[in-house]
Amino acid sequence: MLPELSVGQYSLVYNLFSFTIAAMLASFIFFVLGRQQVAAKYRGALVMSAIVVAVAGYHYFRIFENWSAAYSLQEGVYVASGVPFNDAYRYVDWLLTVPLLVAELVAVLALARARSISLTFRLALAAALMVVLGYPGEIAADTGTRALWGFIATLPFLYILWVLFRELGPAIGRQPGEAKVLVRNIRLLLFATWGFYPIVYLLPILGVSGAGALIAVQVGYAIADVLAKCGYGVMIYAIARAKTEAEENGGLVAETDRDGNRMAVAASSN
Amino acid sequence: MLPELSVGQYSLVYNLFSFTIAAMLASFIFFVLGRQQVAAKYRGALVMSAIVVAVAGYHYFRIFENWSAAYSLQEGVYVASGVPFNDAYRYVDWLLTVPLLVAELVAVLALARARSISLTFRLALAAALMVVLGYPGEIAADTGTRALWGFIATLPFLYILWVLFRELGPAIGRQPGEAKVLVRNIRLLLFATWGFYPIVYLLPILGVSGAGALIAVQVGYAIADVLAKCGYGVMIYAIARAKTEAEENGGLVAETDRDGNRMAVAASSN
Numbered sequence: 001m002l003p004e005l006s007v008g009q010y011s012l013v014y015n016l017f018s019f020t021i022a023a024m025l026a027s028f029i030f031f032v033l034g035r036q037q038v039a040a041k042y043r044g045a046l047v048m049s050a051i052v053v054a055v056a057g058y059h060y061f062r063i064f065e066n067w068s069a070a071y072s073l074q075e076g077v078y079v080a081s082g083v084p085f086n087d088a089y090r091y092v093d094w095l096l097t098v099p100l101l102v103a104e105l106v107a108v109l110a111l112a113r114a115r116s117i118s119l120t121f122r123l124a125l126a127a128a129l130m131v132v133l134g135y136p137g138e139i140a141a142d143t144g145t146r147a148l149w150g151f152i153a154t155l156p157f158l159y160i161l162w163v164l165f166r167e168l169g170p171a172i173g174r175q176p177g178e179a180k181v182l183v184r185n186i187r188l189l190l191f192a193t194w195g196f197y198p199i200v201y202l203l204p205i206l207g208v209s210g211a212g213a214l215i216a217v218q219v220g221y222a223i224a225d226v227l228a229k230c231g232y233g234v235m236i237y238a239i240a241r242a243k244t245e246a247e248e249n250g251g252l253v254a255e256t257d258r259d260g261n262r263m264a265v266a267a268s269s270n
Numbered sequence: 271m272l273p274e275l276s277v278g279q280y281s282l283v284y285n286l287f288s289f290t291i292a293a294m295l296a297s298f299i300f301f302v303l304g305r306q307q308v309a310a311k312y313r314g315a316l317v318m319s320a321i322v323v324a325v326a327g328y329h330y331f332r333i334f335e336n337w338s339a340a341y342s343l344q345e346g347v348y349v350a351s352g353v354p355f356n357d358a359y360r361y362v363d364w365l366l367t368v369p370l371l372v373a374e375l376v377a378v379l380a381l382a383r384a385r386s387i388s389l390t391f392r393l394a395l396a397a398a399l400m401v402v403l404g405y406p407g408e409i410a411a412d413t414g415t416r417a418l419w420g421f422i423a424t425l426p427f428l429y430i431l432w433v434l435f436r437e438l439g440p441a442i443g444r445q446p447g448e449a450k451v452l453v454r455n456i457r458l459l460l461f462a463t464w465g466f467y468p469i470v471y472l473l474p475i476l477g478v479s480g481a482g483a484l485i486a487v488q489v490g491y492a493i494a495d496v497l498a499k500c501g502y503g504v505m506i507y508a509i510a511r512a513k514t515e516a517e518e519n520g521g522l523v524a525e526t527d528r529d530g531n532r533m534a535v536a537a538s539s540n
Binding site for chain 1: 277281284285288289291292293295296299300303304306307343
């Protein structure tokens, strides 16, 4: 049963959900229109960013409506209306968007085709597993079950981190100039924002309960979603821009230079 | 009359419908924005994919609203509210989308114009007939009527399979390299997903009834729709991409005289 909330508590979550919808809408427009500013081979990554924020925007619209329906104002406080608050929206959202988030990072690296397909497949599968395995714990009534599924879901997350920080290290080292720094930063953003979800997930286990826990979980997930989807997508755009500029300059050199063959090999061997 | 459902049963269908809406939205954005990545002659196929998922998304929105209205939560279980659950949404959806699904396959093959028109006409007509003839069985009260119309509707389905696997065999054999494999795979995807609908349709005849039958039919149709529309559309995109790349590489080699080999390598590494 949903705990009783003060007007301030209810409104904080209400307004944060509305903010999140607006942030997803703004990001969607930016990613769709920004495609023209990057080279053709990076546009796939921006399309994925656009899909991620559209799907998240849809789900936040549902969550917002659900929040409004789940509470009613009675004598100055918000009490549960009887309509259940549906946690599954978040998990359905993550199931669709989290694999796309890792796929867009691989896409913007522009690796060799076979390597790219293998990485995308493994990372997306691990990301989907992580979400699916977390859900039984989220809806569990007791903290033991929550802890168990939370632990199991952490394993694919560790695999993703291993791939990003170990296996992909050399490929990231070969990214051109500014893009190298940006890719290292986006990897840290992914680690920091994705690492935030398990902390929110753990709150009920840590004994945080009642109105405080409800508010903390909703605020935490919403902020993490804005950073991990909108912020992350903007960094993907910045990487695509930096690489586009580096290649445009490289292309000019190759056209005027006699040593064009070596330039072409250097550009395509990342 | 709709059977009583547990919270878990009701929520499974509810969340799956919401997932389907999100999947159709994601696919719509992908097909619209992905047109730029394929040659002009394949864009018609992507436009049809976009229309299919938009129409399906609209119908799933209606089905979702209908599902919510058809049930009300009373003392911990979901009971029929008295609002009927409208099966016609699915058939109206299929009547519009199923002919487009066969038409987009013909379009992406890029056959000679007269052949293309003849195939599209025959396959789309058979697809529409299949849907129209299935409907009287779907709304029939007795299993005999359901079985009869189900059998009649199978005839145009067999005709479609005959065209795809016999008549179109030689044309598919002439598709370039990777596209040939993809077209063979999409034909199997169509067979597997479309073959799934009659199985769901048969469940009431096979004696599956009550809550179990209702859940199985809704879950089955939703998963089949996601695979047959979103998954199928992504494969159409992959075929269009593979053919575009094959044609671009062919064009580059033909254009360059002395250094043709290097140009082809450079072009294929994007």
